[in-house]
Amino acid sequence: MAGVKHLNLTPALVEKGSDLVQDGQTLCATMSPLDNTLAVFVAPTNLEQDPKNDSNEPIYLASFESIPVSERRLFISDTLIIFAAFQNLLKTARQHEPDWIQSPENLQAIRKLGIDYVNFIKECWIHASQPLPRQDSPQFSSDHYRSLYTCFSLFVVLYLPEPGYEEAPVGDELMEWLNIHFIEPSTEEGDQLSSLDRPWEDEAFWPYLTRTVLRGLSKASLFFLGSLANHPSEDVQDLAHTLAPLIETQPRLQNFDVEREFAYATRRWMDKVKALRIEMERVPEDGRFDEFENWWDRLSDIVGILEGRSQVIKRVCQELGADWKEVCATWGVFIDTHLRRHELFEVVGQMLEEIPPDPTNLEDMVHAALFSGDLSQALKHASQLDPWLSAHFADMMSPLALISNATDVESDLSFRDEYVLAYAEYLHSDHTLWRITLDYMYSCDEIGKRQADEVLLRVPLRLQEQTSKQIETSIKSGDIVGVLKDVNEICYQHQREMVRRTVLRIGAQSLMRGKDYALAVSYSISAEDWVGLGRIVNQVLEEYTLSGPKQFTEYALSVAPTVQEMHNQAMVHGVFVHRMIFAVRYAHFNQMRERGEVQNAAAELIAIFRDDVAPKSWWVVLLRDSIELLQYGTSLLFSTSEATLLLQKLEEIFIRTSQGSGDEYLIILMRTLQATGEEPALDRLKIVRLALAKYFAKSKVWDLAST
Structure with missing residues (x-):
């Protein structure tokens, strides 16, 4: 807010004549971390005495800049x-x-x-x-x-x-620049004069002709000099006839291969101009006027320009309403044809003392500073x-x-x-231009880079303002993923590793809220955010309770490729990885059951227990799932040792619950059943015990029959 002295808010935030101090209020302002928006509002002076939040108080949003559109x-x-x-x-x-x-x-x-x-x-x-x-x-x-x-x-x-x-001499380039951007004389004025049979009778004729010579517009100059062939004065006709080829043949640097040749041609040309001056001086005083004005003075000014007379050029420019730029450009074309760029600065400095730029015109001030x-x-x-x-x-x-x-x-x-x-x-006043903003900030030294880091960190933070449903919609449309991909690439490009990890970590949590668990896991791993990865895995497992086995299976299978990739890359494993492995393997188990691959499902169930990847709170879920497999037709899907393993897990749950550790084993089942105590959950587990008892009995009968 440096340099900001006041803000004009319409309508007024505080009525005229109000005394905020007497009312125990103060005017507050806070900057948005997203862009240059400023929130202005009235708040109590002492929040401890007046902690209430009056929702009727308006909040004004103002910006220091007009947002580009x-x-x-x-x-x-x-x-x-x-x-x-x-x-x-x-x-x-x-x-x-x-x-x-x-x-x-x-x-x-x-x-x-x-x-x-x-x-x-x-x-x-x-x-x-x-x-x-x-x-x-x-x-x-x-x-x-x-x-x-x-x-x-x-x-x-x-x-x-x-x-x-x-x-190289710079005069011709400056004159070309002047003619491109500040066109004088106007085309309309030339058209008007060219339509006249005797254009020299018009008061605009000589100023127009003088301006075309001054600007080096040889075609226009030659046309109107040609019209003087019909002038009633033979002196005018002769002088115009001599002047025309001089204007047409004035040496230009771009027409020469080396400057030495240009200098030589310029000297020869100036000799011809001097000869014209001598010829003009021979015109008697009483023959220098026509019925309208002193034509000799007008032609003398034009010849004075060609001669490079500075006082003539300054006076003519003043009479024509030209500014300092035209004088400076003319200087390099007529006065000092060898004017270099570094010499121009000194000439302009002297010129601006006599003809200063317009201080109210920023464009003119920029020109003056560049020229000098x-x-x-x-x-x-x-x-x-x-x-x-x-x-x-x-x-x-x-x-x-x-x-x-x-x-x-x-x-x-x-x-x-x-x-x-x-x-x-x-x-930065427009947060949608954040990519362009970063390009400029990261091109600067450390201060600029740190500012860019702050902008970059707030790009994904905008996602936190959305609801889970909105985030899910954004994910489907590719908005969030596209933003995170851009952020990731920008961080790699500018070597902002800590920022990259922070952004991906925040983005992963947003993706988790949008239920895109596969990308959330991928970004967490890329950010090496193992704690965040653990939260995502827990959320995937939570889907079992919130959305049911079918939806849970879909979500868990989506992260399966990432689990395989972690195995292939031999990444450091931890409890969060084991939980993710369990989620994927349990999802595969459910998929096998749905497809009717009961033998494979039974084998996977036992493997999950033997590999010790299932959290203890999920044992009850696995044991309940085993009931369907234990009672599957007349087939025996488990060996005696495998059934015994299931029984051992079941007994451990009952024993540990009786010892006061029921929460460790029964929490998932209790939440699924919406039970308020352990007894209903244990009652449900008794069904597993009964199914195992029947399975052992059926297994014994099979053994006797086989003998």
């Missing part, structure tokens, strides 16, 4: 692809020498990623500019995305040049414009050493991490 979500997810690609490049760079990232191949790759950002922003700007139904109107205006577009494209121009062109090389200010203004912009600026500036990578003593954060985490906090 519609086009904003698309923008966030699309640009994440580029961010992830850049992080992969940096991950590779950490495996090489420190200067590996500065190789031409990698700088080219970084430049391409920067251009990808620009193109994605452009697409979103175009999308937001389209007329849409009111319900689909963009969360951020098209002008907002246009601002991001101009800022990021300028960053690419100034700080991500083509490898090998870092020291003050990247810390650029990040500051960018964060106010959009936290997305400052985060991705800082992310690209850091490995290029454009900003300091030192850790701040107070915040313990680097410049880069400060802005990336601020953007991640913005994303």
Whole structure:
């Protein structure tokens, strides 16, 4: 809540004029662990004196950020692809020498990623500019995305040049950037003038022509210079005829293979411009006017621009309503054609003293900071414009050493991490964007990673708010399993083992509540949560009492593959494993009985006792199940020794119960019978004794008959 001074709640939480102190109340606020939501409510000042909870008191939910929706979500997810690609490049760079990232191949790759950002922003700007139904109107205006577009494209121009062109003149690139993003003069104005037979009679003609020359728009300039062939003054016609090829042939750096050739061509071209100036000076004073204005002054301004006269350019820009950006771009095209990037910063600094940027326009302030090389200010203004912009600026500036990578003593954060985490906090306002939030947090140093851990830990905690029925539905739809799978993969990816175990442990308990015991057991084992595994096994066994033998068998058989896997991997066994083995084997026993495989069922029953995997509380259940097998037709499914083993278990139950240990043996049977005492349970066991007695008698008869 740092920096938050007040919250405007509508309608008001406290009526105007209320005295909370006098009423023994106070205003409280608490943050949601799930997102950036703030719960605001009125509570008693002293809870001990007034412990009651007044359910009529309203609770306001407020958020520090507007939750991203519609086009904003698309923008966030699309640009994440580029961010992830850049992080992969940096991950590779950490495996090489420190200067590996500065190789031409990698700088080219970084430049391409920067251009990808620009193109994605452009697409979103175009999308937001389209007329849409009111319900689909963009969360951020098209002008907002246009601002991001101009800022990021300028960053690419100034700080991500083509490898090998870092020291090349920058004027043409700046002018191209200006013409793309700040179109002047307007197309409509040009269309209007071109429709006139005598366009120079229109007051907009000379400003329009001057602006096209200033911007390097040679086609438009040549068209309107050509129209002056019909001007009544022969001097105008001659000068326009001479001026046109100069504008058309002005040397451009991109048209030359080496800068030396460009410099030579520029000098020759300037000689021709000087010759034109001499020719203009020969025009007599009284021939410099037509019926509308002083055409000579207008042409003189244009020639002054070509000559690179700074005072003329500044004055013309001021008259045309141009700002500092246009002056700076023109400077590199006409005044200093060899202007380098590092030299630009000094020129811009001087220029901004004369023509300052608009302090109320964040876009203009970002431009000014980038132009002048003050990247810390650029990040500051960018964060106010959009936290997305400052985060991705800082992310690209850091490995290029454009900003300091030192850790701040107070915040313990680097410049880069400060802005990336601020953007991640913005994303955290929408808990459904948790995967993207984590990508940004885990890209930071330890503080960011710890914040990501806290976000990750709370992803499965949301499941605890659901009922068992809701969780069961979520499991069937794949929601819970999908989330846990993603969490598991993220933890592996970022090597957050303790977080992974905690998340899987919590997820396993949620799956248990949803009765997906197979996955619950699997996640518990993966988390090495043996105590949690024990709870799941107990719950599976509890299903016998709650849901009956048939449902219990289905649940227990679902965990059978996991039991086999544990055997194959020779995992450490404990009491919980033995109980799980019993649950599975008892389920197999019930399955055999249902299929009519009575001989196999009898053998499995005896094996369970002999292998000592059955808890003593389940002996009574097994013995009661044996009645059906003891009385099965005329067949003898047990040998005499096996029947004797059953009798021994039965007698131990009676003896130990008489000694006061009945709870240890009878608890399951008592719960099944819903009996309140041990006597009803023992009475039921007497049936087992009778069945065994009859079985021994039948066995004796068989023995006598066989002899």
